Amino acid sequence: MKKVLVVCTGNTCRSPMAEGWLNKKLAGTRWVAESAGLATVNGALAAPEAVEAMQEVGVDLSGHASQMFSRRGMAEAEVILAMTEAHRREILRRFPEAEKKTFLVHGFGPGGARDVEDPIGLPVEAYRKTRDELIRALGDFVLDLAERGELR
Incomplete structure (x- = not known):
């Protein structure tokens, strides 16, 4: 299996939402998603x-x-x-060797690379907006x- 690792700050909002959605969409392929936080405690x-x-x-x-x-998470990931952008810079500060496989979530479509704002502490409507953006x-x-033939 190939792994995509989604990274945010606390691994309680954005990255788990992305992990869950990716695993739903990638089911039946050779890809699996995991998530992690740059400033979290394990088990939250x-x-x-x-x-x-x-x-x-x-x-x-x-x-x-x-x-x-x-x-370990960095090394096992095919894509991060x-x-x-602050998360991407911190990942590369810690692990410069991850540069060729580390991207912004918004780095693949129209509109250019941009940040996904953190909804923590906001009402569920903000989480719905973040979900839809993700x-x-x-x-x-x-x-x-798919276009690169990676889902076969």
Whole structure:
């Protein structure tokens, strides 16, 4: 299996939402998604608002437990997707060798690379907005994989 690792700050909102959606879309392919945080503690649950927003699109985050971004996670990943340019820079500061496989989530479609804002502490409506943004951006990523013949 090939792994895509999605990275944010706390691994309780954006990256688990992206991981769940990617695993739904990549089911039956040779790809699997995982997620991690740059500043988290291992074992934290997904934000309840993230769980609710993703349940609405058929993705269950209730069993999610956060994990810290690590050398092992970096090495095992074929692709690393960062939520923000600051995350991408921090990943490369820690692991310069990851440069060729580290991208912004928004790096694959029209509109150019841009950050995915953190909804933490906001109402569930903000999580729905983030979810919808991630679905669009990750759709561009999956399309890129398909166009390169990576989903066979």
